[in-house]
Amino acid sequence: MIQKKICLLGAFAVGKTSLVKRLVSGIFSDKYLTTVGVKIDQKKLSIRGQDLMMVIWDLYGDDDFQKVRASYLQGSSGYILVIDGTRKETVDVAGKLHELAQKTIGPVPFVLLLNKHDLVDEWVVECPMVSDLRDQACLVSMVSAKTGEGVEAAFTALSEAMLRS
Amino acid sequence: MAVSIHDHALLGVFDALIFQKTAKGFEHLGDLPSWFPPPGLSRETELSPEQILDRSFFLQHFLHEAQAWWESGKTGPWKSGLWNEPALFGEDVVLEATAVRHGSFRYLILQRFGPDMVPIQPLLQKAREEQLSHRQAVNHHERTEAQLGSRLAKSEQERDDVMAVLDGLGLGTIMIDANRVVTFISGKAHDLLQTDPARIIGRTLIDGLPWKEDDSARVEEMGRLPGAQRQVVRVVMDGKKRSATALEVEVQDDPRDPRKTILLLKDVTEMEELRRLLVGPTQFQNLIGKSPAMRAVYERIRDIAVVDVPVLIDGETGTGKELVARALHQLSPRHDHLFLPVNCAGLTDSLLGSQLFGHKRGAFTGAISDHEGFFESAEGGTLLLDEIGDMPLAIQTTLLRVLQEGEIIRLGESRPRKVNVRVLAATNQHLQELVDKGAFRADLLYRIRVARLRLPPLRERREDIPLLSTAFFEQSRVALGKMGVLDIAPETMQSFLRYSWPGNVRELKGALEYALIHCRGGSVLPSDLPPELSDGPPAVQSSPFSKPNERQLILDALAQTKGKRAQAAKILGMSRSTFYRRLTELEIVQEDSDR
Numbered sequence A: 001m002i003q004k005k006i007c008l009l010g011a012f013a014v015g016k017t018s019l020v021k022r023l024v025s026g027i028f029s030d031k032y033l034t035t036v037g038v039k040i041d042q043k044k045l046s047i048r049g050q051d052l053m054m055v056i057w058d059l060y061g062d063d064d065f066q067k068v069r070a071s072y073l074q075g076s077s078g079y080i081l082v083i084d085g086t087r088k089e090t091v092d093v094a095g096k097l098h099e100l101a102q103k104t105i106g107p108v109p110f111v112l113l114l115n116k117h118d119l120v121d122e123w124v125v126e127c128p129m130v131s132d133l134r135d136q137a138c139l140v141s142m143v144s145a146k147t148g149e150g151v152e153a154a155f156t157a158l159s160e161a162m163l164r165s
Numbered sequence B: 001m002a003v004s005i006h007d008h009a010l011l012g013v014f015d016a017l018i019f020q021k022t023a024k025g026f027e028h029l030g031d032l033p034s035w036f037p038p039p040g041l042s043r044e045t046e047l048s049p050e051q052i053l054d055r056s057f058f059l060q061h062f063l064h065e066a067q068a069w070w071e072s073g074k075t076g077p078w079k080s081g082l083w084n085e086p087a088l089f090g091e092d093v094v095l096e097a098t099a100v101r102h103g104s105f106r107y108l109i110l111q112r113f114g115p116d117m118v119p120i121q122p123l124l125q126k127a128r129e130e131q132l133s134h135r136q137a138v139n140h141h142e143r144t145e146a147q148l149g150s151r152l153a154k155s156e157q158e159r160d161d162v163m164a165v166l167d168g169l170g171l172g173t174i175m176i177d178a179n180r181v182v183t184f185i186s187g188k189a190h191d192l193l194q195t196d197p198a199r200i201i202g203r204t205l206i207d208g209l210p211w212k213e214d215d216s217a218r219v220e221e222m223g224r225l226p227g228a229q230r231q232v233v234r235v236v237m238d239g240k241k242r243s244a245t246a247l248e249v250e251v252q253d254d255p256r257d258p259r260k261t262i263l264l265l266k267d268v269t270e271m272e273e274l275r276r277l278l279v280g281p282t283q284f285q286n287l288i289g290k291s292p293a294m295r296a297v298y299e300r301i302r303d304i305a306v307v308d309v310p311v312l313i314d315g316e317t318g319t320g321k322e323l324v325a326r327a328l329h330q331l332s333p334r335h336d337h338l339f340l341p342v343n344c345a346g347l348t349d350s351l352l353g354s355q356l357f358g359h360k361r362g363a364f365t366g367a368i369s370d371h372e373g374f375f376e377s378a379e380g381g382t383l384l385l386d387e388i389g390d391m392p393l394a395i396q397t398t399l400l401r402v403l404q405e406g407e408i409i410r411l412g413e414s415r416p417r418k419v420n421v422r423v424l425a426a427t428n429q430h431l432q433e434l435v436d437k438g439a440f441r442a443d444l445l446y447r448i449r450v451a452r453l454r455l456p457p458l459r460e461r462r463e464d465i466p467l468l469s470t471a472f473f474e475q476s477r478v479a480l481g482k483m484g485v486l487d488i489a490p491e492t493m494q495s496f497l498r499y500s501w502p503g504n505v506r507e508l509k510g511a512l513e514y515a516l517i518h519c520r521g522g523s524v525l526p527s528d529l530p531p532e533l534s535d536g537p538p539a540v541q542s543s544p545f546s547k548p549n550e551r552q553l554i555l556d557a558l559a560q561t562k563g564k565r566a567q568a569a570k571i572l573g574m575s576r577s578t579f580y581r582r583l584t585e586l587e588i589v590q591e592d593s594d595r
């Protein structure tokens, strides 16, 4: 079975861990438990009849307290940038992490997720803010770890892109 | 002497999985730590510590790093950072790998951190939670602000929209607060009122609005009435710069606060003018009436005013001949000069002659100084010779010469003086008859009646009676200070319509004054009228309507009965034979005969 490593990148509390949890075990928790280290999950996906084992590296959020260790990105065939629609500053963090990823692993496919779409009334992030990223991403999607909206589709889209490249 | 790392008992202190890198791979040293196998592995009891190194994605990754580290020749530990691989170790197992070197030996140490043993976790958790809640608060604040802002913008927008619509409809808006003070005035309202809003806002209705106090008071009064009883108040403002403006003022409660009031002002000047055009003029100069007869008079006045010839105005007493003469003067190019009315009746030859033509001192007894006559005084203007039928023949002769020569000679003088005066004559007599009787000079008659204008008696234009009565009623109640009398009772109006008015408009005016003086209630009653009107049988037997109206009445009745004559006659209270006779007289032809 093909194995592909992907990373989830984004500011803290954008919902990286929640997205993975939603994908892997189909559950969601409102409680916030910050991820201290790297969390590695696996998910088997079937992409056009082909089985794929996705090894998902959920990296801790990038902030003043923890910097993402670039070496963790090595070996990734793709990554997911996560933005929290309710927090503008998470757009910048995503942008920086995107740069880091491009520098470290080169132009691999990535998807851009605007998470917490269930809270769309409280959204402050608008599309123009992410226009740079969206041009390069193989998918930009509004998702919700809470409701599951768009989550599996996002991972599938990335997998397809990775298989193509 | 360094402690040998192979002293297994000592290694147990670290409670870690320790591997040594050998040529074959990694070899586990010492005892298993207390946490091994971790909960995630319990299902796969077969798994040895060495196998873990193969199975962990993280460790596979880290071993590459460690290899590079070992080869770099650097000393000291190289740490992997904390990680967690639930599928392999279980949900809560957080591990960290450390690569160390001791001489030529390479070791990999695997340590577990329980959830409460990760020292950085609580700190990070707290710091990030705080940051999150701060962000949330800021977001909330910003959202509220934005919402309020947009709500404000929206309501401002809405207000602007409403104002634009109101302005577009030509409606001015004034808002008045609970203390009757003006708080807002729209652009259109300020336009209509032609005043500076700064002079209105903050002042009361009566102080602030440029209306007659009466009008403002009426508007205020309307505001105190319950909504259903309110009526539109009509206000006429005499414009200083432009012509008068007629406004309709509608008083509304502010739907948000009934103690506040909104005035909607509508400019009805144009409507008023349109209405006037539609119904025809109700007033011309100072003449009142909109009957066809009067409208013909107005037209005639307009036509002959501008032609500088003598005019003979012929009409019964009290029909308003002097008003017609004034109108003629007013509409003529002479209107900047004097208009002088002279009554020719009841004066002796010499008196009338000296009045008209002037005299020299001592020309006759009592002529104590030189005197300028009306012809001279009216120079450039118009002279009305009223009751010209009563003019003595001698004066008629002089007048004829004046009209022919354009010059006068003062009594007692011989020197002619040039005069430029337009002569209008008025009479209630049949001048031709006077000529036949020899009481009036035929040549003078021809001279003064170059243009002729006949004023109809009031009984020939009864439809003007209501209009005239209301106009005189309004004038007189103001003049007589009878503001308590509010209207003319319908019965009174009926007797006005029935009466023959031998004294014409003047009599009507007098009758109203008389009635107002006698009136004690709120309405002018028939009992308030002068005796000739209040008692006795109606002076005229015929229908109170003039002929065109009778014709219309008959047509209406026929339409109502779908052509059935007997029924129509009944409706009109006429005998059948009278009805048939009137049909023929009025030349009313029915399409289909009686069914």
Ligand SMILES: Nc1nc2c(ncn2[C@@H]2O[C@H](COP(=O)(O)OP(=O)(O)O)[C@@H](O)[C@H]2O)c(=O)[nH]1
Pocket (backbone or CB within 6 Å): A010, A011, A012, A013, A014, A015, A016, A017, A018, A019, A029, A030, A031, A032, A033, A034, A035, A061, A115, A116, A117, A118, A119, A143, A144, A145, A146, A147
């Ligand atoms: N309403 C909502 N909350 C979410 C969503 N995804 C994550 N969260 C919450 O956001 C917080 C941070 O989520 P987490 O997955 O730990 O973020 P991470 O730091 O990026 O891994 C948690 O309290 C989650 O419950 C979502 O789609 N909708």
Ligand SMILES: [Mg+2]
Pocket (backbone or CB within 6 Å): A013, A016, A017, A018, A034, A035, A058, A059, A060, A061
């Ligand atoms: Mg996380």
